Amino acid sequence: MKKKLTTVVFNGTKEQELKLLKVIEKYKDIKGSTMPILQEAQEIYGYLPIEVQRIVSDETGIPLEEIYGIVSFYSQFSLNPKGKYAISVCLGTACYVKGSGEILNKISEILGIPQGGSSADGKYSIEATRCIGACGLAPVLTVNDDVYGRLTKDDVAGILSKYTI
């Protein structure tokens, strides 16, 4: 998965930082806790900009480049903020052979943003995901926590129209 550094200005709050410090404290004596810390940090901030990585690095003593190496390695970690409506289209094999590639293109076309990108107003982001395990419903897409299955590309506009506010 390609990573881009975000252009969105970081606006983390003091409250979020305190939460993060507590998380790091919790894992202080646990072996191999870098991943859990980063996962919880992403839950707090929604993504992992360099500012957050720096806090983790300062507190744990792990060099920043090592933290960045981990963040950029795993596709679950995001360097960019996700849209208010995060749209994910499953490109697992079962979905792909049933046409999820076309669905992804259709969404890109309607919203005018490329795969992996987000709209300028921060409302939508699109990504292709690996198998989410709902192969029985293929092809599948999710918008935040809502799952839509057994789709054709003609269903796309109807689904998107539910997420306009």
Add this chain to the structure above:
Amino acid sequence: MIRSHILICGGTGCTSSGSLAIKDALALELKAKGLEDEIKIVMTGCFGLCALGPIIIVYPDGTFYSRVTVSDLSEIVEEHLLKGRIVKRLVYNDTVEEVDDGTHVSLNDTVFYKKQKRVALRNCGYINPESIEEYIGMDGYMALGKVLTEMSPAQVIQVMKDSGLRGRGGGGFPTGMKWDFAVKSVSDKKYVVCNADEGDPGAFMDRSILEGDPHAVIEAMAIAGYAIGADEGYIYVRAEYPIAIKRLTIAIAQAREMGLLGEDIFSSGFNFDIQLRFGAGAFVCGEETALLTSIEGNRGEPRPRPPFPAVKGLFGQPTIINNVETYANIPQIILKGASWFASMGTEKSKGTKVFALGGKITHTGLVEIPMGTTLREIVEEIGGGVPNGKKFKAAQTGGPSGGCIPASNIDTPIDYDNLLAIGSMMGSGGLIVLDEDNCMVDIAKFFLEFTVDESCGKCTPCRIGTRRMLEILEKITNGNGTLEDLDKLEELAHHIRATSLCGLGQTSPNPILSTLRYFRDEYIAHVVEKRCPAGVCKNLVSYEVVPENCKGCTACKRACPVNAISGEVKQVHIIDKVKCIKCGVCVTKCKFNAIIRK
């Protein structure tokens, strides 16, 4: 008094099609009718027939309702639960006997289930996975009790060896042998790891087991811990599986509370506890050494083997690592004996295997069958065949590391060795059915795109080699390929297979090699005739009007989104190939078969 149980599937497939809303609405409906003390709702794991979700089963009679919606519930409650009349229109039609209208056969007698033999999935869809009592009611933790009170570690290993159980995650390494290596590695600290990083796209058996029967995995890990002398276990589970994570968390807490995890289990002096670690979306972490590196908190890059994890694994200590389905078999093997397990399957592949049926098949879902069942039985009988009257072309097994089984090999009995011999592999058990509309070159390209994306970058053959192979495939699907490219592909594939560091790199050429082996004619059609026989590769497709068939009805002209079709009423129409975007709408609109795709 409870007179009836209603089982609702709470697996990912059915919750995605709305089973949680059904549970809530049903609870309200039962309350409104004053039935809440007579009828109990149980949220279970996956029943296997995901294509028909949301599914509910009413016991004791075992009526199987499929594709239930909230608006159907009042009818089910009113008719079935109050008056005892089955709501026929909602019953899954394979369970209705046609001759004697109204009677229904048990789900276990339907084609989908009859040929199955459920060992790893035995509790999935039967018990509430969030209740340790229900697991114990199904003989849960009896195997652990037996091992701790009656058997020596050496005896446990012997049973595992005798059973012939092989790793269900891909490689098929004998589990007993793996454990024995860990026993022979002397150290005062050892680990037991469960690989629940099910990354093979199209496979979801491990997820279903964790969602439907999490205690079976926990129990088996404790047994493994006793056998090799480990007191700590890790389950590395994909973060993309929230329901599995939730149920594992609950199960571990329940087991601790009952003293089935923790110190001095069954007063035997044996200690064992389990921690969860979440993957973060890296396919390579399903490779065992990469998974261990990831648990240690680093980039999940594989390490050279040897040393094998059984000698030097997690945090440098002897470690055994097995996948979810492998563990799910183990309590049964201990309770019923090695010879029971070894009586199922083929000579070198014992027991059963779970397959995730997906793609162009009627019954998508999970099936568990004895090893040695033929692909034909799986696809045509259990899976209900290819829908829409299309022709079976191939089955893809083993995901990005596997290959395609063509129709000519459909009678091959499926086991580890037979699949390897025909150029595919078992992998974790994803089985994707392809029909005549799927282009094999496109499928190979799809898997290569996946591998290129997921290559960790540590070794050159995989990082650069797979990219070169993908470029060649793109060249071919764009219509610029040459016959030399096919030779180049094969040569590259053999080098990558021989020189990559880990299993993922070594197996990454398989999708290309197996499609080249069985569908070379399709590659040649792309290269020589610049034609995609299945009509998938857009750059090679063109649409033409057959003048004899065209009536000049203008239906295609009106439907074309880019005005690429011209022609007067009752005159033969013409498609402008430059303007045409190859969307295919015209074909679907033409009633006279006057437009063909070339």
